[in-house]
Amino acid sequence: MSYHVLFICTGNTCRSPMAAALMKHHYPEVEVASAGVMATNGEPAATEAVRAMDERRVEMNHESQPLTKELIDWADVIFAMTRGHKDIMQRMFPGAEKKTVLLKEYAGASGDKDIGDPIGGGREVYHETAEEMEESLQAAWERYMKEKSLD
Template sequence: MKRILFVCTGNTCRSPMAEAMFRAKTAGLGYEVRSAGVAAFPGQEASLHAKQVLDERGIEHAHASSRLDEGLIDWSDVILTMTNSHKHAIQSFFPIAIPKVYTLREFVGIEGFADIADPFGGALADYRLCAEEIEESLDRLSVMLKDPRFREFGDE
């Protein structure tokens, strides 16, 4: 698995934070990472609070939103969504993606409610909490990717 796509709604909060955080965690390891939104308006910057949270964590970021399309579906080895509704939307509109789309929390084995709440329009504290939830999943993902069974995921 070398190409990971994170997906949320507008591609201005959760998925850009996940993309930047994962890129920082795996720098130099050969992973390609992008993000997109199921209802994004292309070219928008990440939200002010999302950028502030990344700055607080010392994570570099430069983001312009992208709408999920067939090109991104084809590019990715795995698609990790922020919610079950994102996952189901992708499965409905892009059936070819079904074998490679999961919620982020589902993919890394976090039991129970698999959604990462949308902080859009909320306070900075909401974005910090969202980043903590994402980081917990990304920490697990980083460990998983060290397992040889997952290195070949998407190479079939």
């Protein structure tokens, strides 16, 4: 079975494209997309986001896209970067909350459940964000797969 995973953030140029690239890298069998709750079409990923992925030898070929009902319908699970993204998405697309989780919270993180926006930060901020995301992603995906096997 093929799984469809959607990552959402604000502008779809930093966090969600990095998360999608990491997911594709670690789980090539999974179909992955990313979108932003306030994104426009066709923006490239932020330079520092691309650099953070390059340093991990993770390919990121990305153009931004806004969140749509078609993407939500396509996804088996939607990982939001912050509670704010989840809230905005639920107002835009009622019913989508059934398959939406906060990435860090679902991964079992304690403390702050949001993955902070690195935009405007330097190399180190993007590196830290990528690290936080990669750890959360692996824990969240293991949990998701375990729950799916119980269905």
